[in-house]
Structures are given as C-alpha cells and as structure tokens.
Amino acid sequence: MIKASIIGATGYTGQELVKMLSGHPHIEIVGLGSKSYAGENFSKIYPHFRGIDLICENPENDEIIDKADIIFLALPHGLSVPYVKKALEKGKKVVDLGADFRIKDRDIYQSWYKTQGPEEDLLEKAVYGLCEINKEKIAGAQIVANPGCYPTTILLALIPLLQKGAIKKQNIIIDSKSGVSGAGRSLSLNTHLCETNEDLKAYGLPLHRHIPEMEQELSLNAEEEINITFTPHLIPMTRGMLSTIYLELEEGFTGEKVHSLLKEFYKDKHFVRIIGEGESPHTKWVSGSNYCDIGIFSDPRNNRITILSAIDNLIKGASGQAIQNMNIMFGLDEKAGLPLWGMYP
Structure with a gap:
C-alpha cells in the first residue's frame, strides 16, 4: 500500500482528499496535518466521517512526512515551500493543491500573490499537473503543482x-x-x-x-x-x-x-x-x-x-485532480479511488 499524508486536512479540499483516499484501493492514510485541530479526532471535526478514527497532528511534526510516501498539501498560497523542502529531502513525492508551484516566473508570482515564491531549483522540479495535457511529465515528477479550479x-x-x-x-x-x-x-x-x-x-x-x-x-x-x-x-x-x-x-x-x-x-x-x-x-x-x-x-x-x-x-478543480495526479505519479489506473459518477439530482 502507498502511504499518504494530508497537510491542511480540515479544509474543504482536505476533507475531500480524506473521503476519496479512504476508499482508494492502493492507499493508506497515515497522517492528517492541521494546526487548528491538532490532537482532535477527524470525525469530530467532520461528523459524517464517523468510523475514520484518525487524529489530526501538528504539521510541524516531521513524522507526518517521514511515515508517508506521498504528501498532499491543501494549504493557502505562501505556505507550501517548507513542507516541500522537507519532503524532497526525505525522497517523498508531493502534490501541492495551492498556488506556490504553478507559476514558473518567481517575479510574476510575487507580483500577483504578494509573497515570496519557491527558489528556482524547486520550481524547476515542479510539473504543472493538468492531467490530460501533461501526463507524461507528471509520471516522472516528484513535485506536482495541482492546477487551480x-x-x-x-x-x-x-x-x-x-x-x-x-x-x-x-x-x-x-x-x-x-x-x-x-x-x-x-x-x-x-x-x-x-x-x-x-x-x-x-x-x-x-x-x-x-x-x-x-x-x-x-x-x-x-x-x-x-x-x-x-x-x-x-x-x-x-x-x-x-x-x-x-x-x-x-x-x-x-x-x-x-x-x-x-x-x-x-x-x-x-x-x-x-x-x-x-x-x-x-x-x-x-x-x-x-x-x-x-x-x-x-x-x-x-x-x-x-x-x-x-x-x-472541489473535485476535478482540486482534490480529485490531485488524486488523479498521484495515480499517474505511481503508475496506477488514473481512475483509481475517484468517483466515476456525480450526485445528480
């Protein structure tokens, strides 16, 4: 089984990741990172997850990265870089659902987001994760920048x-x-x-x-x-x-x-x-x-x-595409763990 940690697990995109990854045939969720809810049971924050007894951890604890094969970052812009650096040092793969690695020009990123972007060497390693367009590049990537919705x-x-x-x-x-x-x-x-x-x-x-x-x-x-x-x-x-x-x-x-x-x-x-x-x-x-x-x-x-x-x-525009990216990165069926039909009506 591939072990996954989610940092920023208690936002809307984070809980969608928990929902889909918990039913993924090849994934075990081993870590949920949340500064706001560290120490609390995930099902207390989202009661519809009763039965998923995972305790949220402080994401500053390196163990949340150490015990995973892939790290999902569901964080606001400007917060992903330290976690990406730690993950790469430990040989882990990363899918960043935020904006930090989407824009290749640091000056352009800084002018639009009013915060410092990743260093050039990190940006060069990141692949823009639009699955249907960049599949071959995603397959060999260690960092994937999940597109915006x-x-x-x-x-x-x-x-x-x-x-x-x-x-x-x-x-x-x-x-x-x-x-x-x-x-x-x-x-x-x-x-x-x-x-x-x-x-x-x-x-x-x-x-x-x-x-x-x-x-x-x-x-x-x-x-x-x-x-x-x-x-x-x-x-x-x-x-x-x-x-x-x-x-x-x-x-x-x-x-x-x-x-x-x-x-x-x-x-x-x-x-x-x-x-x-x-x-x-x-x-x-x-x-x-x-x-x-x-x-x-x-x-x-x-x-x-x-x-x-x-x-x-929240799905193709965020968490679902992130899982589709992960599936490509690990050579899995692209559809694995993803909802094939919607909730209509």
Whole structure:
C-alpha cells in the first residue's frame, strides 16, 4: 500500500482528499496535518466521517512526512515551500493543491500573490499537473503543482484548440461562475449566507490571481504570448463551476470542426466528456465527480464559438485532480479511488 499524508486536512479540499483516499484501493492514510485541530479526532471535526478514527497532528511534526510516501498539501498560497523542502529531502513525492508551484516566473508570482515564491531549483522540479495535457511529465515528477479550479475548466477547453490553430489568439473572453465552497472554509463576511444568498457578484476584477497561471499555460501551448480577459463570479450554491468562453475562429474552422477536434483529442481521456454540439453542460451533471464536461455552440453569423466547461470545483478543480495526479505519479489506473459518477439530482 502507498502511504499518504494530508497537510491542511480540515479544509474543504482536505476533507475531500480524506473521503476519496479512504476508499482508494492502493492507499493508506497515515497522517492528517492541521494546526487548528491538532490532537482532535477527524470525525469530530467532520461528523459524517464517523468510523475514520484518525487524529489530526501538528504539521510541524516531521513524522507526518517521514511515515508517508506521498504528501498532499491543501494549504493557502505562501505556505507550501517548507513542507516541500522537507519532503524532497526525505525522497517523498508531493502534490501541492495551492498556488506556490504553478507559476514558473518567481517575479510574476510575487507580483500577483504578494509573497515570496519557491527558489528556482524547486520550481524547476515542479510539473504543472493538468492531467490530460501533461501526463507524461507528471509520471516522472516528484513535485506536482495541482492546477487551480478556474484554470482547469478553461485550459482543458482551450489548449487543444490553440495547439491545432483553430482559434484566434486575441480577444479570448472568459466569464466564470463558482460555488461558495471555492472560497474555502475559513470565516469571511463575503461568504456568509446572508451576504451570498440570492446574490450574484463578480470579484477579483480586473486582475484575478488565476490569470498568470492561465496565460502561462496557454502561451506555452500556443508557442506565443496569450493574454485573456477573465471575469469570475460567486454564485449562491455550495459547489460547482461553469466557465463560458467566447472565441473567434480561424479561417477554415467551423463549430462542427472544433467539436470533432475536441472529441478526437479527448477520446482516450476518461475524465473529459465532450457533449453534443449545441448542448450546454450543467454543474449538477458533474457535481461529486472528477469529470469536466465541455459543450460548444456555433455562431456562424459572427464567426465565433462559445464553449462552456463545467466541473465540481472541489473535485476535478482540486482534490480529485490531485488524486488523479498521484495515480499517474505511481503508475496506477488514473481512475483509481475517484468517483466515476456525480450526485445528480
């Protein structure tokens, strides 16, 4: 059995990791790290886990890393580097669900996140963990930077089209909406029920922190600099994310051709489903699952297409993709331990 520790286990993404890893056929959870709840039984913090009698530990205790083969870091940005250094010194593998290793340019990271990033030698070892795009690199990685939730919806839709030259590289406009769980479990006025219920608001304008992550990966795959316009919104539901992407087609491409291109690109990639042309994905279709559903609408009058991409922000947008990355790193079936169907209705 592969032994796993989770540092930051009591946040929403941490508890999703516990839920899925506890049912994984090849994994034994050996450590749960939480500064806030050190010494408490995990099932006391999350009562629906009664029967999983694991005691949370102070993550500063080196034993939580020593006894594991892989470390999952479910921490806010700026906190992962010390744990990654310890893990690498001990020959462990790491999946970081935070932002610290996603951006390869330290200056760009610092300017957007207002904190010091990892040293260059650590960044060079990290692989961006978008499973369906970087599988071969992930397989040989010791550090995987798990993508953000918004970038997952957007990059999976756009990268194949940029690689094939199907869309114009200018004027990429993205409108995304996320459930409130994406803001994390910490108390905040902005996520109180009375503040979010029956409300819809944009936030992080005009420079949301996910922009440099997305532009980095899009530029890498387009082999030229890509800039995007991105507007995220908070919507009053617990989980789920839908991105609406507006694109201009290159000459010779139609909505039908783009649909066929995406179907072909993802035909052997289990967790991306290209639904029928002119059909809109629903967040409820993917809620509780590791799927990304992508739909396409043609607008021949304006030579445009609209792509819609839906995920569960806590699973494919965080913990599920982290486990998919782990499966690839250890040569396991990519689907192992992951929910194959959602929670609809």
